[in-house]
Amino acid sequence: MENTKILLDENEMPKSWYNILPDLPTPLEPPLNPATREPIGPDDLSPIFPMSLIKQEMSQDRYIDIPEEIQDIYRLWRPSPLYRAHRLEAVLKTPAKIYYKNEGVSPPGSHKPNTAIAQAYYNMKEGVERITTETGAGQWGSALSMACSFFDIECMVYMVKSSFYQKPYRKSLINLWGAKVVPSPSELTQAGRYILEQHPDTSGSLGIAISEAVEDAVTHENTKYSLGSVLNHVMLHQTVIGQEAKAQMAQVDEYPDTIIGCVGGGSNFCGIFLPYMHDKVKENKDIDIVAVEPSACPTLTTGEFRYDFGDTAEMTPLLKMYTLGHQFVPPPIHAGGLRYHGNAPILSQLCKDGLIRPMAYRQTDIFEAAVTFARSEGIVPAPETAHAIKCVIDEALECKKTGEKKTILFNFSGHGHFDMAAYDNYFSGNIIDE
Numbered sequence: 001m002e003n004t005k006i007l008l009d010e011n012e013m014p015k016s017w018y019n020i021l022p023d024l025p026t027p028l029e030p031p032l033n034p035a036t037r038e039p040i041g042p043d044d045l046s047p048i049f050p051m052s053l054i055k056q057e058m059s060q061d062r063y064i065d066i067p068e069e070i071q072d073i074y075r076l077w078r079p080s081p082l083y084r085a086h087r088l089e090a091v092l093k094t095p096a097k098i099y100y101k102n103e104g105v106s107p108p109g110s111h112k113p114n115t116a117i118a119q120a121y122y123n124m125k126e127g128v129e130r131i132t133t134e135t136g137a138g139q140w141g142s143a144l145s146m147a148c149s150f151f152d153i154e155c156m157v158y159m160v161k162s163s164f165y166q167k168p169y170r171k172s173l174i175n176l177w178g179a180k181v182v183p184s185p186s187e188l189t190q191a192g193r194y195i196l197e198q199h200p201d202t203s204g205s206l207g208i209a210i211s212e213a214v215e216d217a218v219t220h221e222n223t224k225y226s227l228g229s230v231l232n233h234v235m236l237h238q239t240v241i242g243q244e245a246k247a248q249m250a251q252v253d254e255y256p257d258t259i260i261g262c263v264g265g266g267s268n269f270c271g272i273f274l275p276y277m278h279d280k281v282k283e284n285k286d287i288d289i290v291a292v293e294p295s296a297c298p299t300l301t302t303g304e305f306r307y308d309f310g311d312t313a314e315m316t317p318l319l320k321m322y323t324l325g326h327q328f329v330p331p332p333i334h335a336g337g338l339r340y341h342g343n344a345p346i347l348s349q350l351c352k353d354g355l356i357r358p359m360a361y362r363q364t365d366i367f368e369a370a371v372t373f374a375r376s377e378g379i380v381p382a383p384e385t386a387h388a389i390k391c392v393i394d395e396a397l398e399c400k401k402t403g404e405k406k407t408i409l410f411n412f413s414g415h416g417h418f419d420m421a422a423y424d425n426y427f428s429g430n431i432i433d434e
């Protein structure tokens with residue numbers, strides 16, 4: 001049998017990030033100032049981000065060097081393994097070949113530290129002493145708290161209230177790495193107090209938590225804000241995933257026909273497909289690139305492509321993206337990392353241009369797929385990741401019907417070891433589709 005695990009040597013880890021901006025068929029429309037609605041420049045963003053990240057956000061350089069200090073930390077878990085899912089293929093009796101890149105091997109268990117480390121590093125370089133952020137399921141909050149602990153930066157996390165109570169161990173992990181975490185909406189900010197007055201029983205949302213974290217950053221000394229997805233520089237940092245995957249696939253003489261990933265803000269998916277999008281746009285490669293979202297928060301499949309705020313309180317710049325509206329509060333589904341009203345402008349524009357195919361799946365179906373995966377491959381997926389797996393299984397079963405021997409690559413964005421309450425709910429029949 002061919003290899004199950006395809007590994008890269010540490011010294012083959014990418015030395016630069018790939019920036020899609022100069023290669024986009026349609027250039028992005030600029031972010032707008034929330035007050036004037038005029039295009040913003042670097043100075044508009046400097047109250048919340050360090051200048052090196054603002055430069056990356058707007059850079060037209062195709063490759064950006066990864067500083068040595070960041071590479072040193074990446075090497076704690078990178079390069080991550082690429083797997084051939086022989087056992088899942090056998091269970092499905094599919095002629096398709098299924099590969100997955102396992103980002104669950106990082107210390108917090110997802111792809112998120114790829115950007116958390118970079119963001120904490122550039123903040124440290126510019127003398128920032130405190131970073132605020134929001135977190136949905138707790139994956140981002142735990143990744144950033146680890147990154148801040150490496151660089152001796154204080155970290156303050158606003159965690160969406162429904163997840164704060166659904167995932168108590170993510171909260172413990174955030175504390176373990178030395179950060180402070182509060183349920184959002186909180187009494188600590190004007191934005192939080194306002195929402196609590198209007199909707200005392202709200203389960204919270206990423207849009208609300210972002211408002212709180214941004215307000216905290218602009219009202220505190222030497223404090224910046226950090227976002228775990230959506231922005232261009234986050235997509236950039238995640239491209240280590242796809243660059244490694246390309247080198248690993250090449251080792252076994254493979255090239256994907258289909259690339260699949262789950263989408264919250266778009267970062268893990270962009271991380272794996274952007275280096276291949278380069279080939280699709282520049283070399284006319286025929287690749288089907290599929291974005292998977294929950295039907296409870298169907299941004300790409302039913303949202304509008306327009307300017308919208310990134311947060312509920314209208315404090316962030318307006319971004320041109322697919323959106324369900326910044327007031328949208330998604331139902332508290334278990335894939336907390338996929339409950340965002342908007343989407344990365346890069347992913348949105350590529351979707352608008354027809355280069356990405358969006359799909360939406362229901363909660364009950366994604367848990368069934370997750371169980372099939374865990375019982376064949378062994379690894380327990382996060383509910384977010386299970387969205388990609390459901391789509392992979394459907395594609396592989398379609399190949400069984402047509403006899404096509406497609407090569408499918410998907411990003412395994414994270415493990416589900418902190419999501420056992422969600423699995424328990426599924427097994428006791430308490431997962432409902434809204």
Ligand SMILES: *Cc1c(COP(=O)(O)O)cnc(C)c1O
Binds near residue numbers: 140268
């Ligand atoms: C946060 C998260 C996601 C969704 O965020 P993206 O920015 O869309 O990648 C998906 N999977 C896991 C495991 C996550 O932690």
